Amino acid sequence: xxxxxxxxxxxxxxxxxxxxxxxxxxxxxxxxxxxxxxxxxxxxxxxxxxxxxxxxxxxxxxxxxxxxxxxxxxxxxxxxxxxxxxxxxxxxxxxxxxxxxxxxxxxxxxxxxxxxxxxxxxxxxxxxxxxxxxxxxxxxxxxxxxxxxxxxxxxxxxxxxxxxxxxxxxxxxxxxxxxxxxxxxxxxxxxxxxxxxxxxxxxxxxxxxxxxxxxxxxxxxxxxxxxxxxxxxxxxxxxxxxxxxxxxxxxxxxxxxxxxxxxxxxxxxxxxxxxxxxxxxxxxxxxxxxxxxxxxxxxxxxxxxxxxxxxxxxxxxxxxxxxxxxxxxxxxxxxxxxxxxxxxxxxxxxxxxxxxxxxxxxxxxxxxxxxxxxxxxxxx
Numbered sequence: 001x002x003x004x005x006x007x008x009x010x011x012x013x014x015x016x017x018x019x020x021x022x023x024x025x026x027x028x029x030x031x032x033x034x035x036x037x038x039x040x041x042x043x044x045x046x047x048x049x050x051x052x053x054x055x056x057x058x059x060x061x062x063x064x065x066x067x068x069x070x071x072x073x074x075x076x077x078x079x080x081x082x083x084x085x086x087x088x089x090x091x092x093x094x095x096x097x098x099x100x101x102x103x104x105x106x107x108x109x110x111x112x113x114x115x116x117x118x119x120x121x122x123x124x125x126x127x128x129x130x131x132x133x134x135x136x137x138x139x140x141x142x143x144x145x146x147x148x149x150x151x152x153x154x155x156x157x158x159x160x161x162x163x164x165x166x167x168x169x170x171x172x173x174x175x176x177x178x179x180x181x182x183x184x185x186x187x188x189x190x191x192x193x194x195x196x197x198x199x200x201x202x203x204x205x206x207x208x209x210x211x212x213x214x215x216x217x218x219x220x221x222x223x224x225x226x227x228x229x230x231x232x233x234x235x236x237x238x239x240x241x242x243x244x245x246x247x248x249x250x251x252x253x254x255x256x257x258x259x260x261x262x263x264x265x266x267x268x269x270x271x272x273x274x275x276x277x278x279x280x281x282x283x284x285x286x287x288x289x290x291x292x293x294x295x296x297x298x299x300x301x302x303x304x305x306x307x308x309x310x311x312x313x314x315x316x317x318x319x320x321x322x323x324x325x326x327x328x329x330x331x332x333x334x335x336x337x338x339x340x341x342x343x344x345x346x347x348x349x350x351x352x353x354x355x356x357x358x359x360x361x362x363x364x365x366x367x368x369x370x371x372x373x374x375x376x377x378x379x380x
Contacts, residue, residue: 009128013344017328021338032368033360035338037169037312039230040360041281044274047231047267060262065253066246067094067238068265074272075238082201085213093239093249094260094268098199098224101239102129103256105220108241108248109161109193110135116161119150121314121345121353123169123197141348147173147305148314152186162187165197166209170314170345170355172200172307177210184215194219199237200310202228202278205286209309217242225264227310228278229271236264285311288358288365295369296356300376311359314342318352328354335375337368 017035025031042048054060066072069089076089095101102125110116112134118126120139127137138159140150148171155162164183166175175183180196187194196212196219212219224237241249253259271278292313293306303316321327324341332338342353358365 006132006134009131010124010347012124012128013325014340017332017338017340020329020332024332024336029336031332032337032364032371034356034358034365034368035340036359037227037310037357038232038359039227039281039311040364041230043231043234043267044229044271044277046274046277047229047271050270051263051267054263054266058266060266063259063262063265065257065259066250067092067260068262068269071265071269072238074269078272079211079213079240082208083211083214085211087213087240088243090246091240091243093241093246093253094265095237095239095253096257096260097226097235098197098222098237099125099129100235100257100260101222101224101237102126103133104249104252105195105222105239105241106130106133106135107252107256108245109195109220114160115156115158116163117150117156117159117192118163119148119165119168120348121148121168121170121342121350122163122165124344126163126197127347139346139348141346144303144305144316147171149173149175149179150183151179152182155183155186155190155192159192161193161195163195163197165199167200167203167307167309169200169310170312170340170342171305172310172312172314173305174204174207174209174308176207177214180210180212181215184212184219188216188218196221198222199224200227203282203285203311204309205289206308213240220245225268225271228282229268229274230278230281231264231267231271234261234264234267236260236268284362285358287362288360289313291362291365291369292356292358295366295373299369299373301354301356301372311357313356313358314345315354315356316352317354322351324351324354331372331375334378335371337371337375
């Protein structure tokens with residue numbers, strides 16, 4: 001059987017790390033997980049209860065393609081509470097996770113052969129989804145002095161799109177409103193479609209994150225219930241689109257997905273009212289963040305950009321290795337700590353970086369740091 005050229009995307013290396021960690025656990029080892037960006041907490045209790053009740057009362061069949069109207073209104077209300085943005089719920093598209101949102105956004109905005117710019121380091125699936133759609137990703141080598149965020153004069157020539165993420169993955173750094181506005185203005189001046197990945201909004205530790213919708217309606221804004229709402233496996237996200245694009249996205253959603261998972265939408269609607277529980281989770285991440293900022297330098301990982309949000313720290317380990325994948329394997333084997341090599345996030349420079357996640361319970365983070373410090377001391 002033949003293969004398509006566009007189907008030959010790169011692997012998601014963190015998934016390989018997860019499998020190696022699973023195999024080590026199956027062999028009886030206790031592994032500290034700092035590799036995966038997944039909350040250790042379950043979906044909020046009220047969300048789980050709402051779904052349990054719905055299972056007894058409803059067939060949970062198809063919903064309309066753009067999602068339950070009540071959920072779309074609830075998401076619009078969230079923008080009013082968090083950002084003071086008056087959002088028409090008709091612009092909200094509920095999706096099968098943020099991944100479904102990216103598929104819809106890229107399909108609505110780009111043709112085969114188009115070029116889309118994105119910061120590197122950045123979330124690897126941007127590149128792979130674009131390639132699978134015969135669109136060319138164009139990396140922007142962002143710099144530590146810019147806290148691993150792109151700036152307007154770095155936007156490449158001859159691109160049809162620009163993706164930004166704030167807080168970013170793997171860096172956790174955020175764009176302030178002036179910086180975000182400058183990028184959006186530069187894109188609009190060149191008729192470049194602007195996509196803002198805001199999946200880690202809500203997970204901030206000082207100033208809150210700024211949504212692109214505070215600057216302009218001319219953007220595709222993507223978010224999810226996975227991170228702040230602690231619902232990774234439920235696969236429910238959302239996208240806010242300009243009014244001019246609603247019908248195009250609706251037609252694509254009808255044909256590509258029929259609708260998002262009904263059960264997950266029920267839980268998501270209830271999760272919007274679970275802020276106390278979710279804020280308690282964020283308090284744990286804040287404690288973990290401080291542990292990491294204190295503990296990683298003691299282990300010898302000193303070249304980091306302190307994260308504003310999300311639950312990652314990105315470390316330059318060029319003084320230790322030019323093969324981050326081998327170093328990550330060594331750390332897993334000898335320290336029992338799973339970390340992610342930077343090659344996932346930056347194909348050109350990621351062989352000299354590691355990402356550490358602090359999404360687990362605080363006791364795990366403290367134990368992981370102790371193991372890392374012992375490993376590095378023994379390594380010399």
